[in-house]
Amino acid sequence: MWVQALRREEGPLFKVTKCTYICSAHFEEGDVFLTPGGLKRVRKDAVPCHFAWANRSSRRKSPYARATERLGSDVREIAENGEEVEMAAAVPAVSDHDYDARPPAGAMDAALRRIDELEAAVRRLSLVQQPQLRRFCVSDEDFRYYTRFPSERIFSLFWQAIEPSASLLVYWSKAQRMGVEAVSEATPSPQRKLPIRRDSHTLQVVEVM
Known part of the structure; x- marks a missing residue:
């Protein structure tokens, strides 16, 4: 009986098995019930009758009516006599976004104090890093x-x-100290005298370190 209601004969592409199901939307409302466990069941003598080729009892709303409900706004229609007729929205209007609401009392002062604290911290860090x-x-x-x-x-x-390369720089005072220490630790070279050079004008003795 269900196969006849479906208008579909069994064949290579369609076989009725234990795993074949029909959606509950194809049955009358009274033919479907809920079990204590919350599962949907169909009466034994129920026959599916709602299909695309069948005339449904409740027709789908027009696109105009569906758009009116979805937008949630007032719609004005022009009657036959030319007068405007107001129609109330089918659904309540969507509430405003949260950013349109006023902040609680004291929230602005707390935000300003937080901004001042962050700016002071930035100034301190800048002073340390410069x-x-x-x-x-x-x-x-x-x-x-x-x-x-x-x-x-x-x-x-x-x-x-x-x-x-600033980390490789050496201060002048440190360079002087290192130079003095290097000179003091070094072994002095023996002194030797050069032979006296006799000149008609000068007589010099030169010592080389």
Whole structure:
């Protein structure tokens, strides 16, 4: 009986087996019931009757009606006598987004305080990372006084040139100390006298270290 209702004969491409099912949408509402376990079951004498070629009791709404419900807005129709007739929306309008709502009291003050704290932290980090000289030199005149460079721009160009190898620089005081230690540790060479050179004008004795 179900095969006849389906209008489909069995053949190579269609075989009725224990695993063949029909969707519950093809039955009447009264033919489908729920078991205590929540499963859908069909009455034994039920026959599927809702198909594309059959006339359904409830027709699908027109695209205009479906669009009206989906948009959730008021629609004005023009009646036959030319008067406007207002139709209420079938569904409630969608609520505004959360960014349109007003912030709670005190939220703006807390945000401003947080911004001030972050800006202060950035200033502290910038002060630590920048060269120590910039703590004292804030103008071209200061740079000329402390560095003998004519301007901050010239000093910055010089600093960018030597910064990659700045870790290899040796201060003059350290170089002097290292030089003195090297000289003191070195063994002095024996002194030898050169023969006296007699000249008609001068008489010199030259010693070589």
